Amino acid sequence: MSAASVQYIASGLTVGSIYALVALGFSIVFNASRVINFAQGEFVMIGGMSAVSLLALGAPMPLALAGAVVVATVVGLVVEKLAIERARRADVVTLIIITIGASILLRGVAQVVWDKSVHRLPPLAGDTPVTLFGATILPQSLWVLAATVVIMAALTYFFRRTRLGKAMLATSHNRLAAQLVGIDVDRVLFASFGLAAGLGAIAGVLIAPIAFTAYDAGVMLGLKGFAAAILGGLGSFPGAIAGGLTLGLLESIGAGYVSSAYKDAIAFVIILGVLFVRPDGLLGALRSERV
Amino acid sequence: MDSLVHSAANASSRATLAGALTARTRLVAALALVIASLPLVIANDYFYDVAITVALNAIVCIGLNLLIGYAGQISLGHAGFFALGGYGTALVATRYGWPTLAAFVAAVAAVALLAFIVGRPILRLKGHYLAMATLGLGIIVSIVISTEDRITGGPDGMQVPALAIGGLVVQGERAWYWIAGGALVAATWVASNLIDSPTGRALRALHTSEIAAEVAGIDSARHKLFVFVVSAAFAAVAGGFAALHAGFITPAKASFFHSIELVTMVVFGGMASTGGAIVGAAVLTVLPQVLTVFHDYEMIVFGGLLMATMIFLPRGVVPTLYGMLASRTRS
Numbered sequence: 253m254s255a256a257s258v259q260y261i262a263s264g265l266t267v268g269s270i271y272a273l274v275a276l277g278f279s280i281v282f283n284a285s286r287v288i289n290f291a292q293g294e295f296v297m298i299g300g301m302s303a304v305s306l307l308a309l310g311a312p313m314p315l316a317l318a319g320a321v322v323v324a325t326v327v328g329l330v331v332e333k334l335a336i337e338r339a340r341r342a343d344v345v346t347l348i349i350i351t352i353g354a355s356i357l358l359r360g361v362a363q364v365v366w367d368k369s370v371h372r373l374p375p376l377a378g379d380t381p382v383t384l385f386g387a388t389i390l391p392q393s394l395w396v397l398a399a400t401v402v403i404m405a406a407l408t409y410f411f412r413r414t415r416l417g418k419a420m421l422a423t424s425h426n427r428l429a430a431q432l433v434g435i436d437v438d439r440v441l442f443a444s445f446g447l448a449a450g451l452g453a454i455a456g457v458l459i460a461p462i463a464f465t466a467y468d469a470g471v472m473l474g475l476k477g478f479a480a481a482i483l484g485g486l487g488s489f490p491g492a493i494a495g496g497l498t499l500g501l502l503e504s505i506g507a508g509y510v511s512s513a514y515k516d517a518i519a520f521v522i523i524l525g526v527l528f529v530r531p532d533g534l535l536g537a538l539r540s541e542r543v
Numbered sequence: 544m545d546s547l548v549h550s551a552a553n554a555s556s557r558a559t560l561a562g563a564l565t566a567r568t569r570l571v572a573a574l575a576l577v578i579a580s581l582p583l584v585i586a587n588d589y590f591y592d593v594a595i596t597v598a599l600n601a602i603v604c605i606g607l608n609l610l611i612g613y614a615g616q617i618s619l620g621h622a623g624f625f626a627l628g629g630y631g632t633a634l635v636a637t638r639y640g641w642p643t644l645a646a647f648v649a650a651v652a653a654v655a656l657l658a659f660i661v662g663r664p665i666l667r668l669k670g671h672y673l674a675m676a677t678l679g680l681g682i683i684v685s686i687v688i689s690t691e692d693r694i695t696g697g698p699d700g701m702q703v704p705a706l707a708i709g710g711l712v713v714q715g716e717r718a719w720y721w722i723a724g725g726a727l728v729a730a731t732w733v734a735s736n737l738i739d740s741p742t743g744r745a746l747r748a749l750h751t752s753e754i755a756a757e758v759a760g761i762d763s764a765r766h767k768l769f770v771f772v773v774s775a776a777f778a779a780v781a782g783g784f785a786a787l788h789a790g791f792i793t794p795a796k797a798s799f800f801h802s803i804e805l806v807t808m809v810v811f812g813g814m815a816s817t818g819g820a821i822v823g824a825a826v827l828t829v830l831p832q833v834l835t836v837f838h839d840y841e842m843i844v845f846g847g848l849l850m851a852t853m854i855f856l857p858r859g860v861v862p863t864l865y866g867m868l869a870s871r872t873r874s
Contacts, residue, residue, distance in 0.1 A: 288671050335850050342857040344670070345617060349810045352803055353849030360842025475678065475799065482675045517686040520679035527676050528664040 255386030260508040261501065262384070266393040266462070268500020269400035270296075273455035274477025275484065275492035276407070277448035283424030283487050284437075284444035287347045291331060291355040292452055293474015294362075298324040299453025300465030301362060304371045313376070321453040327358070328449020332442050340438075355474070362467040373460035396458045403454065404493065411489070416443055424487065472516065479523045485532060499523075567735040570818055574731055578724035582717075591716035593832055595788060598723035599781040601824035602730045604808045605817055606777025609734055611806065612814035613743065614770045615750035616666060617674050619802050620681025621778050626797030627654050628779030629786030630688060630695060633703040638694075643706045643787060651779040658775030659768065666767045678799065685797035700793030703786045719788045726784065727821075730777060734817050737773070746770055778805075811852055813859025822861050 274292060281289040302323040306316035331354050339350055377391040411417040422430040423440045431437050455473070456465065463469070480499045484491025499519050507515040578598075585591055603625060610616050631650025636643050665676045688695050695701055706713040706722075713719065737743050749756040749763040756763050786792040795801065804827065812823020830848070834841045856863040 282671075288674065335854060339854045339857060342853070345611070345810060345814070346853050346857045348674075349807060350850050350853045352807065353846045353853060355846070356842055357846030357850065360840065360844075360846055363842060364839055471799070475682070478675065479679070482672060486671055513690045514686065517683050517690075520682050524676055524679050524683070527668055527672055531668050531672060 256508065257505075258385045258387035259389075260504045262387055262389045262393060264501035264504030265497060266396045266500070267459075267504065268497035269396050270455045270459045270473065270496075271476050271480040271499050272493045272496025273400065273403065273451050273458075274473055275480035275496045276489060277451045278478055278481040279487050279489060279492045280420070280444050280448045280451070282481070284420065284441045285336065285347070286344060287336070287351065288478065289445075289448065290348065290351040290474065290478075291358060292448060292477060293470030293472070294355045294358040295324045295328055295449040295452030295470070296456035296459070296473050296477075297362060297465060297467065297470030298327055298358065298449075299456025300373060300460035300469060301366050301371065301456075301467070302453075303373050303457045303460065304465065305366065307373070313374075317457045320457050321450050324453030324456070325446045325450040328445045328452075329442065331358075331449075332445035336441070336445065337438065355470075359467055359470070366467060368467060370464050370466045371460075372464050373457065375461035390462065392458075392461045396462075399454070399458055403451070407489070416440075420444060476519050479519050483523055483526060567739060570735060571728060571732050574821065575728050578728065581724075582720070588716045591720050593829060595716065595719050595723045596785070597825045597828045598720075598727040599785050599788075600805070600808060600828050601727050601821045602781040603778045603805055604812070604820035604824040605727075605730050605734045606774035607805055608809045608812075608814065608817060608820040609737065609746070609770050610774040611809055612816065612820075613738060613750060614746040614767055616767060616771070617670075617806070618677040618771075618774070619674050619799070619806060620677035620679070620684070621774070621805050622797050622799070622801035623681035623684035624654050624658065624775040624778035625782035625785075625801070625805075626688060626792070626794070627657070627684060628782030629703070629792040629796060630701070631779070632783040632786055633701055633792060634694065636704050637702075643704055644708055647706070647783045647787065650783050651776055654779035655772050655776040658772045662768045662771040662775075663764070666764065666771055678802070681797065681802050682799055685794055685799065688797050689794040695794070698794055700791055703790050703792055705790065706787040713787075723784060723788070726780065730780075731817060731821070737770075738817070742766060742769065807849060810859060811849070813862040816859065816861050816865075819859050819861035823859070826860070 274296060277292045277295070278288065281287060281292070299320045301320075303316050303320035306319045307313065311319060335350050335354055336347065339347060342350075375390065375392040376395045379390070381388040381390055382394070383389075409417075411421055419430065419435045420440050420443065422433070422435055423437050427437055430440075456470075459465075459473070476499065477496070480495035481492050482495070483499060484493070484495030499522065502522055503515060503518045506518040510518075581594060585594065603621060607618065607621055610618055628650050631653055632643065632647045635641050635646035635649050639646075641649065661680060665673065665680070668676050689698050691697070692699075713722065745756065745761045745763075745766045748759065748761055749766060753763050782796065785796070808823040808827045809820050810823070811827055812821065813819030831841065831845065834844050837844060852860065858866075
């Protein structure tokens with residue numbers, strides 16, 4: 253394998269991990285509520301921007317990162333409590349518009365709380381690149397990959413072993429049945445928003461040293477995370493991870509070998525191609541509609 | 544716009560007596576009256592400019608409402624069709640030297656053809672997958688326009704020649720006001736007739752259940768494709784007029800945010816209501832103009848208002864108000 257392709261694969265996996273984390277957020281909220289939360293990208297932005305601010309206030313790095321994730325999680329919980337919960341009985345398109353409203357609102361607040369300029373978070377382990385199979389890789393990339401693996405393991409434990417995780421899975425399979433066995437589905441929805449926002453913020457603090465952050469940094473990341481979730485089949489956790497990594501790899505390889513100007517378009521061309529052939533996503537189950 | 548809401552509500556409350564035909568005619572008549580009398584209160588060119596933007600956005604929303612409100616198919620990429628209408632008009636006119644009116648017609652036809660080609664595979668998708676595909680389509684259009692700067696001028700945008708009908712060059716806000724207003728009345732008339740036609744009934748049937756509609760003999764794929772092409776053509780008409788009116792077009796017209804604005808106007812005004820689409824377009828076009836006073840807080844107010852309306856009036860402004868009026872007249 254040439255050094256260039258190792259380079260593309262490394263950067264593809266890095267950005268793919270970020271897409272995977274965002275896609276997981278989409279799937280978690282979707283499973284709890286059947287809603288696409290268009291504000292998911294904003295949590296990525298809030299994570300990155302909060303970390304920058306906390307560092308500027310003098311907080312040590314680990315505390316700043318943890319604090320940023322807490323801030324985004326709290327914002328996610330507030331959005332659920334004030335907006336989504338009140339509109340529970342509205343139809344899906346209305347709920348989607350509410351989340352779009354929330355994303356515009358959050359972006360507006362970010363513009364006022366912070367500013368319109370681009371910020372950079374210092375990387376966790378310096379800027380000196382590591383050479384691997386002839387490719388130069390930023391230490392931050394390795395941090396992104398390592399952190400993503402740890403989060404996947406933690407999420408697997410959460411959904412398989414804890415009461416809340418199991419309750420979330422049960423609700424996603426059958427809301428009514430979950431309610432009948434005594435699961436508080438409203439609490440599940442509340443927790444899902446918090447978890448999705450937290451995951452988004454983790455993605456945000458991980459990517460901010462590489463891709464920078466600004467009040468509108470969440471828009472494209474959110475849309476690509478949504479594309480990754482769709483690619484893997486909406487609501488499927490392994491699908492979200494596979495979709496995110498696939499999208500990141502194809503985007504990086506496409507930008508390297510085909511056209512870097514069309515880097516951002518690649519994800520959407522792929523998703524259209526896949527949907528035309530498989531209308532339920534790559535790993536999506538074939539379902540039949542009930543009348 | 545109050546009178547419009549009012550008369551639409553009145554018209555519909557007596558619909559059982561006078562029949563649907565009257566309700567339809569009344570909406571178009573009320574709209575024509577509002578457009579004809581608005582110049583009496585419009586003070587300057589700035590207000591004309593805003594009114595023209597309202598009318599053009601309303602045309603897009605009427606088409607989009609046919610797709611979202613009646614057929615139940617979401618599109619998060621209609622800004623792409625809007626921008627293609629504008630860029631198409633500009634490119635055909637400048638690069639091939641066509642008269643602007645012919646260039647405009649050609650651009651609208653090309654957008655309709657594009658919608659016809661991509662519509663069939665896209666409309667096989669349902670729900671969130673359809674949202675993703677239309678969103679992707681819009682973003683691809685937007686990226687192509689920004690990237691192909693030798694043809695489109697890239698992020699800086701491009702000049703658009705003035706509209707000429709015959710030998711007459713359309714100039715000034717007043718002339719454009721009548722063109723945009725006339726187009727809006729025509730769009731309302733076409734949409735109202737479509738809704739009351741067998742196609743409209745087929746769309747409502749497949750909105751409720753596609754399988755049930757097909758069992759009843761409705762070719763849902765054909766009807767969905769038809770309304771998709773109509774809505775794309777409406778967007779292209781508005782986009783072409785907007786570009787000709789401004790004399791300039793930028794890729795922002797194709798942005799995802801613009802697509803979202805358009806859907807928001809439809810849902811805000813009220814789905815499955817042509818009057819609602821117009822009111823939604825009017826309110827959400829004028830609002831940012833008013834909000835420039837707040838400048839830094841524009842996005843906060845816009846986003847907050849959007850959420851509040853959807854939480855407290857989930858059916859949209861016009862159907863909710865109409866429901867309140869109807870129950871009052873009944874009691």
